[in-house]
Amino acid sequence: xxxxxxxxxxxxxxxxxxxxxxxxxxxxxxxxxxxxxxxxxxxxxxxxxxxxxxxxxxxxxxxxxxxxxxxxxxxxxxxxxxxxxxxxxxxxxxxxxxxxxxxxxxxxxxxxxxxxxxxxxxxxxxxxxxxxxxxxxxxxxxxxxxxxxxxxxxxxxxxxxxxxxxxxxxxxxxxxxxxxxxxxxxxxxxxxxxxxxxxxxxxxxxxxxxxxxxxxxxxxxxxxxxxxxxxxxxxxxxxxxxxxxxxxxxxxxxxxxxxxxxxxxxxxxxxxxxxxxxxxxxxxxxxxxxxxxxxxxxxxxxxxxxxxxxxxxxxxxxxxxxxxxxxxxxxxxxxxxxxxxxxxxxxxxxxxxxxxxxxxxxxxxxxxxxxxxxxxxxxxxxxxxxxxxxxxxxxxxxxxxxxxxxxxxxxxxxxxxxxxxxxxxxxxxxxxxxxxxxxxxxxxxxxxxxxxxxxxxxxxxxxxxxxxxxxxxxxxxxxxxxxxxxxxxxxxxx
Numbered sequence: 001x002x003x004x005x006x007x008x009x010x011x012x013x014x015x016x017x018x019x020x021x022x023x024x025x026x027x028x029x030x031x032x033x034x035x036x037x038x039x040x041x042x043x044x045x046x047x048x049x050x051x052x053x054x055x056x057x058x059x060x061x062x063x064x065x066x067x068x069x070x071x072x073x074x075x076x077x078x079x080x081x082x083x084x085x086x087x088x089x090x091x092x093x094x095x096x097x098x099x100x101x102x103x104x105x106x107x108x109x110x111x112x113x114x115x116x117x118x119x120x121x122x123x124x125x126x127x128x129x130x131x132x133x134x135x136x137x138x139x140x141x142x143x144x145x146x147x148x149x150x151x152x153x154x155x156x157x158x159x160x161x162x163x164x165x166x167x168x169x170x171x172x173x174x175x176x177x178x179x180x181x182x183x184x185x186x187x188x189x190x191x192x193x194x195x196x197x198x199x200x201x202x203x204x205x206x207x208x209x210x211x212x213x214x215x216x217x218x219x220x221x222x223x224x225x226x227x228x229x230x231x232x233x234x235x236x237x238x239x240x241x242x243x244x245x246x247x248x249x250x251x252x253x254x255x256x257x258x259x260x261x262x263x264x265x266x267x268x269x270x271x272x273x274x275x276x277x278x279x280x281x282x283x284x285x286x287x288x289x290x291x292x293x294x295x296x297x298x299x300x301x302x303x304x305x306x307x308x309x310x311x312x313x314x315x316x317x318x319x320x321x322x323x324x325x326x327x328x329x330x331x332x333x334x335x336x337x338x339x340x341x342x343x344x345x346x347x348x349x350x351x352x353x354x355x356x357x358x359x360x361x362x363x364x365x366x367x368x369x370x371x372x373x374x375x376x377x378x379x380x381x382x383x384x385x386x387x388x389x390x391x392x393x394x395x396x397x398x399x400x401x402x403x404x405x406x407x408x409x410x411x412x413x414x415x416x417x418x419x420x421x422x423x424x425x426x427x428x429x430x431x432x433x434x435x436x437x438x439x440x441x442x443x444x445x446x447x448x449x450x451x452x453x454x455x456x457x458x459x460x461x462x463x464x465x466x467x468x469x470x471x472x473x474x475x476x477x478x479x480x481x482x483x484x485x486x487x488x489x490x491x492x493x494x
Contacts, residue, residue, distance in 0.1 A: 008136060009126050016061040017053035023060075034061075034068045038134060062096045062131055066106075069134040073107035080105070080312020100128045103314040103355045111145035113314065113360045114367065117336075118143075122343040122356070149369030154274035155328040163248035163271065163328075165193035168239065169215075170230035170254040176203045176220075178210045179438050184431070185259040190214035192267055193251055196239040198230040224346040227254040227322070228357040232344035241338055250327045257323055257400030258435040260427040266375055266399050270326070275373035277327045277365055279320035280398065282379045286316040296378035307366065314355050319362035320372060321385070324400065331370055340364065386411045395426040401435070407443035409451035412464045417452040 015037060023030035053061075066072050072092055078085045081104055084094050095106055103113050116122055116129045119142055133142060157163055167189050171182060178199075189195050196217045197208075203220040211218045217238055223229045231252050235241055244250055270278050282302060297305070306318035331337050340361055347353050366372065376398065380389055385402045386409070394401065401423060409416055420432045439448070454464045468476055468490065476490045 005121055005124075005126055008132065012127060012131070012135065013053055013058065016058045019061045019064070020053055020057035030064075031068075034064050037065060038069055059093075059096055062128060063092050065134055066096065066128075066131060067092060069138075071107060071110070071130055071134055076107060077104070077312060080316075095130075096128060100130060101125055102352070103360070105312050105314070106130045109144055111363075111367070113356065114146055114364065115142070115144060117340060117343070117360075117364070122340065123345045146364075146367045149367070152276060152330070152369050152371055154371035154373075155276050155330060156274035157248075157271055161271075164246075165249045165251055165326075166239065166244055166247040167193035167195045167251040167253055168231045168234040169195055169197045170227035170234075170252070171197060171199040171220075172201060172227075172255065173199065173203075174201075174442060176201055176207065178203070178207050179255075179441075180434050181258055181431075181438050182255050183210050183214075184434070185253075185255065186211055187214045188259055188263055189251070189253065192263060194247075196234050198234050198238065200224065200226065200230055225344055226350065226353045227252075227256075228341075228344045228353055229346065230254075232341050235338070235341050245332060247332070248329055250332055252322065252325050252327075254323050256404065257402050258430070258438075259399060260394060260401055260423065260430040261397075261399055263399055265397055270373065270375060273373045274371070275328070276330050276370035277320075277325070278373045278375070279322070279325040280374060280400070281321055281376040281384060281393070282318060282374050283321055283383050284316065284318045284379060285382050286311075287379060287382050296380045299374060299377055299379065302379040303372075314359050314363070315351075317359050317363055318366075318379070319359045320374060321383075322358040322361075323402070331365065334368070336364065336368070337361075383411065386413065388413050391422050391426065394423065401430075403435075403439060403443075406439055406448070406451060408447050409454060412454050412462055414454045414456045414462050414464075416454065 015033075019030055019033050022033055072095065074091050077091045077095060077099070081091075081094075081099070084091055084099075095104065098104075100106070100112060105112050110130065110133070112129050113122075115133065115137070119137060120126065120129060120132060133144065136142075137144075169186060169189065171178070173179060173182075186195055186197060190213075195215045197211055197215050197219070199208075199220040201220060201222055208218045208220060219238055221233070223233060225232070235244060266280070282299065284302075284306060302318060311317050327337070340357075344357055347356070362372075376384070376393060376396075381387075384390060384393060385400075386405050390398075390402070390405055390413075401419075404410070405413070406416060406419055420436065423430050423432050450465050454462065457463050473490055480488050480490065482488075
């Protein structure tokens with residue numbers, strides 16, 4: 001497969017070089033070349049000896065071919081990507097330059113990431129999948145989305161059965177430390193699963209020994225692919241798929257949350273559910289609080305209302321948050337699942353890790369008909385673990401407090417400065433002092449201070465600190481005292 005892709009890419013670049021030279025001399029002749037390329041593979045292979053071509057010319061040729069193919073739906077793309085419309089970008093240029101790499105769908109019915117994973121190499125951005133379909137896939141009869149699968153009944157455990165679990169735990173610490181809260185988290189997991197730990201980074205000798213009593217294997221190595229990179233490396237190289245295949249259920253867990261209570265209640269509740277994979281909660285980016293009339297919706301309704309790969313941008317796709325997610329035997333034994341986890345590679349932005357691996361895996365599993373479930377039985381407005389709803393979830397037995405909620409407060413939840421008393425109210429056994437020590441060590445101080453400074457006014461409106469804008473910054477600078485022995489001045493936070 002890889003060799004075929006490389007050949008296609010070489011032929012494509014050679015064709016783009018030929019097209020760009022032809023266009024400079026004769027625009028009509030260049031248009032004929034595009035038409036020929038869509039109907040005859042030989043027209044591209046004949047150009048295989050042509051020379052190098054600039055990135056701008058490749059982009060222009062790509063746009064010309066896709067426009068001539070009629071496969072790109074401009075109206076649909078703009079409607080599904082309001083940021084593109086608001087910025088005044090040419091939609092086709094945006095898709096060819098950025099959109100396909102961000103998994104923005106070019107038309108209804110073209111599941112871009114599924115096509116990419118099925119016919120191309122998901123570990124490489126070798127060629128635009130829609131371009132590949134226009135030049136190769138359409139003539140070859142390639143599908144543009146998975147065949148519809150009848151919903152499966154879900155995997156159910158016999159009454160009283162205790163499934164054998166394996167847990168792949170992804171860690172990261174900027175100081176190369178196995179923090180106390182991580183030790184406590186892994187210790188609790190080890191009561192229910194065989195745990196394998198991998199930190200994305202380097203650690204001093206002996207640091208991993210803290211986890212020795214609770215893990216079957218532990219490593220630290222820099223790979224730069226976030227939690228999915230650690231899970232991928234653990235599955236491929238350290239624990240190994242053969243070992244994983246001996247278990248009933250695989251847990252993928254990371255260290256982004258503080259464990260508030262034992263996991264017995266969560267696991268007992270989910271063991272009683274018939275499903276093929278499950279997590280703690282669902283999320284959907286465009287399911288927003290201010291636009292939702294009736295609040296949360298039941299998970300059964302969410303399954304029916306938001307099928308996968310129907311959104312123009314995958315950021316809006318329904319998915320299970322991956323900081324704690326479980327897969328049962330039918331999924332573990334599916335070659336497609338293993339292939340997708342094996343194909344994880346570093347990305348140039350964290351958002352692409354979320355798009356390709358977190359959202360992408362959810363959409364693929366849903367499309368395959370694997371039944372999912374969640375500990376939180378409803379879909380809350382986005383994103384419940386970053387709003388005051390998080391404390392309500394904890395009241396109802398949710399086991400984790402997300403550190404990002406406190407450290408960054410991305411949705412400006414007010415009054416987080418009182419988080420410890422809120423946690424003690426609903427999880428009195430939680431070691432909030434241990435959590436606070438980690439938070440103060442690793443969180444960016446300016447972001448943490450801003451997070452804790454967000455309040456509400458007398459009208460119930462959120463009051464959040466904001467950065468000074470141009471004129472305000474100048475005024476603040478002029479009003480700041482200056483002396484002959486010290487001088488303070490405001491600076492940009494970034």
